[in-house]
Amino acid sequence: MGKKYDDALKLIEAGKLYTPKEAVALVRKTSVTKFDSSVEVAIRLGVDPKYPDQQVRGAMVLPHGTGKSKKVLVFAKGAKEQEATAAGADYVGGEDLATKIKGGWLDFDVCVATPDMMGVVGKLGKILGPRGMMPNPKVGTVTMDVTKAINEIKAGKVQYRCDKAGNVQVPFGKVSFDEAKLLENYLAFVDTIIKVKPSGAKGTYIKAITLSTSMGPGVRIDTLKATSDK
Numbered sequence: 271m272g273k274k275y276d277d278a279l280k281l282i283e284a285g286k287l288y289t290p291k292e293a294v295a296l297v298r299k300t301s302v303t304k305f306d307s308s309v310e311v312a313i314r315l316g317v318d319p320k321y322p323d324q325q326v327r328g329a330m331v332l333p334h335g336t337g338k339s340k341k342v343l344v345f346a347k348g349a350k351e352q353e354a355t356a357a358g359a360d361y362v363g364g365e366d367l368a369t370k371i372k373g374g375w376l377d378f379d380v381c382v383a384t385p386d387m388m389g390v391v392g393k394l395g396k397i398l399g400p401r402g403m404m405p406n407p408k409v410g411t412v413t414m415d416v417t418k419a420i421n422e423i424k425a426g427k428v429q430y431r432c433d434k435a436g437n438v439q440v441p442f443g444k445v446s447f448d449e450a451k452l453l454e455n456y457l458a459f460v461d462t463i464i465k466v467k468p469s470g471a472k473g474t475y476i477k478a479i480t481l482s483t484s485m486g487p488g489v490r491i492d493t494l495k496a497t498s499d500k
Contacts, residue, residue, distance in 0.1 A: 274302040279487045287492035290460075291500050294452045297481040297489045301445045307484035308338070309447070311456055312439040313463060314478040316471060319432050323470030326438060327431040329409035330462045334451040335426025337444035342423050343367065345383035345391050345405070350416055354382075357417040358424060364390055371397055378403075382411045382419045402429065430463070438463060445483055453499060456481070460496055 278300035288296065294309075301307045317324040343361040344354040345368075354362045361367060361378060368390050381398060383391045383405040391398075391405055398404040405411040409429045413419050428440045442455040460479070467475050479491040 275485070275487065278302050282487060282489055287490050289495050289498055289500055290456055290491055291449070291453055291498075293481045293489045293491045294449050294456060297483060297486070298445050298449065298452070300486045300489065301483040302486050303484055305484075306337070307445045307486065308336070308441040309443045309445060309452060309481065309483055310439055310441050311459060312437060312480045312482070312488075313460070313476060315432055315436045315438060315463075316474045316477050317432060317436045317468060319434060319436060321470055324468050325432065326463070326466060326468060327408060328462070328466055329411075329427055329429045330459065331422050332426040332428060332442055332455045333458050334443065334447065334455050336428060336441050337447060338441070340379040340423055341377065342420055343378040343381050344416055344420065345381070345387040346416060347384075347387065350384050350414070354416045354420065357420040359416070359420050368394060376401070376403075380411065380423050381405050382413070382416060382423070384414055384416065385412055388412065402431070428459070430459075457497060457499060464497070 281296060281300055297309055315326060317326060319325050341360040344359040345364060346354050346362060347364055351362050364387060371394055381403045395404060410419055410422065430438050430440050432438045440459065442459055443452045476493050476496060479493055479496055480488040481491065482488045
């Protein structure tokens with residue numbers, strides 16, 4: 271991997287800031303894995319998340335998905351349980367699923383819950399919270415419209431949340447995606463981040479943007495051209 275990484279790094283001009291289109295084309299060439307690597311975008315924001323009015327968190331559906339099929343678990347009962355099953359949820363239940371999770375079972379990617387099931391789900395906070403799996407109404411995973419939630423997740427919905435340093439990072443496709451689809455996904459995500467700029471953010475909002483593949487080197491984007499399709 272060392273030699274492959276070094277060879278990939280040579281393709282990137284030191285100190286250069288690329289346009290989004292150039293970066294997308296280049297990042298596909300710098301993949302160093304034998305498998306179909308994910309392509310990720312990391313954005314450093316000019317925010318301090320410790321203040322409520324500077325937090326950045328939400329979810330959005332990428333135009334072309336992430337290229338990864340996600341397993342969805344839904345906490346629901348009665349008619350909503352039947353609705354979730356019909357919508358394609360991988361696992362649906364209540365206390366039975368909570369017991370499995372408490373026992374260490376985590377064979378799912380996203381957790382959805384109807385509001386009336388949060389009493390059950392709330393007890394799993396210490397397990398699901400640190401893994402970013404805790405259902406939350408802000409990202410659409412606590413809802414009565416389980417069909418919509420499941421469809422969006424299966425279609426390529428990604429959740430984003432800035433860390434303590436103000437960084438946001440999400441996968442937005444695979445190396446196997448063509449450049450046009452990757453670029454469209456990238457632009458949709460950056461546009462979303464710009465639109466959700468918190469009221470407390472001062473000065474430069476988007477400080478840096480870097481694209482990379484799994485275990486591959488980073489390709490930096492010129493923030494002044496962050497939303498350009500060129």
